[in-house]
Amino acid sequence: MTARTNIACLGAGRMGRGIAVAFAYAGHAVTMIDVKARSAEDFARLEADALSEVRKTFASLARLGLLTDAQADTLIKRVSVVPANQDDAALSSAGLVFEGVPEVVELKREVLAAASKRVGRDTIIASTTSTILVDDLSGAIEHPGRFLNVHWLNPAYLIPLVEVSPGAATDPAVVDQVKALLEGIGKVPVVCAATPGFIVPRIQALAMNEAARMVEEGVASAEEIDKAIRYGFGFRYAVLGLLEFIDWGGGDILYYASRYLEGALGSDRYRAPEVISRNMQEGRIGLRTGAGFLDYSGLDVDAYRETRLKAMVDLLRHFGLARPPVLGGG
Incomplete structure (x- = not known):
């Protein structure tokens, strides 16, 4: 991965939005991918809601002295939302893909399986699950050596700690790459075994x-x-x-x-x-x-x-x- 690798988030909910803020703040382009088939009208509402929340978060950080209003305008331009049927560019250009859909094993496996077929072979894929073990999901992924769990603590854009949990098939080099990327955006990663509740x-x-x-x-x-x-x-x-x-x-x-x-x-x-x-x-x-x-x-x-x-x-x-x-x- 490059120092400014593109980031894709499967899902445009709370976790995807928090991750988008964290990476955009650190200079990365982030695309949140809607994984649910919707009408154009429904997607427009989701897109507006997601970007509005990201914009409000940057405005809040500006009020707290972490950036200026002008810088917030620059950062929001790094974040985009695309519908499920227009995600090819986001997936093919991403160095790391975060899955952030609801905590349902079948749904996560379905979304991860589809994404793993369409990203580059070297693209790292991470689930952000807080309850499901990485090895319960890795079987759905092509080339599971590039898959692991990366558990953020809310609010993801503020809390420094990120728990990194590799699975039985995870390549140790992938763990090192993810740790380096997280450290590069100001996070403090810790590695833990795949166990219920993490740390x-x-x-x-x-x-x-x-x-x-x-x-x-x-x-x-x-x-x-x-x-x-x-x-x-x-x-x-x-x-x-x-x-x-x-x-x-x-x-x-x-x-x-x-x-x-x-x-x-x-x-x-x-x-x-x-x-x-x-x-x-x-x-x-x-x-x-x-x-x-x-x-x-x-x-x-x-x-x-x-x-x-x-x-x-x-x-x-x-x-x-x-x-x-x-x-x-x-």
Whole structure:
């Protein structure tokens, strides 16, 4: 793929529109392809709606200071919508094709199969599914070595993270190309196995359900729980990854806290996985032993801690919570 490869999106819905904004912002031409047979009148309405939303998104980014109104006018010209029966040029010129149709296996396989027959042999094809495993779709595609899942988090044009999930047949070189392309538009790709929930949806489903359960149990109000998440949970994990945080405090702390919560709340959903006790047995407790989930050997621990603490101070300033010290007697 070239640095400014053309992008095609199968589907002109929310995901296609978000991807179009992200790539157009970074200099790519993007064509959203309507995959549904429609009358000319119905297509005109879809086209107008899709382009209107993209235009509004660029206008919003301009108000937020990421671009000017004049630049927004330039960017919208990079985005187009074509009907299903006029997609030959878009598919034949695309370096990467994203599928973004509804989460129905049969529909996705049908759309992907048709597109794979009409793109170039070297064109990479990616599904954006949030629920269906890549290997459940790859059998519909000609040359499945160029197929993988690329899961965006909404809003796709803002959230940096993109989860890249290759299948059993995916060529490793294709993974590298996709990662490089995503990094080139300012995204942060992570590679994960083809497993239900990928990384973020799997973790956030647990957290969201637990927050809802606490409201149900009367632990705190929704407003108080959300305040705790913003200024405690989210605050820390904007700086430290979850596994890094385990190492920061020590895996043994998580082990004993998990045992207590499992007993006190009478639920095995708090039970620590075997890897926690195994790491303890092997002396991989975290920062204080030089290894945990991450390797800290040869690391200047004091400098590392200060770097992370500085990032937290920056967040305090962002939230308007950084205060000068109170000096003098009271």
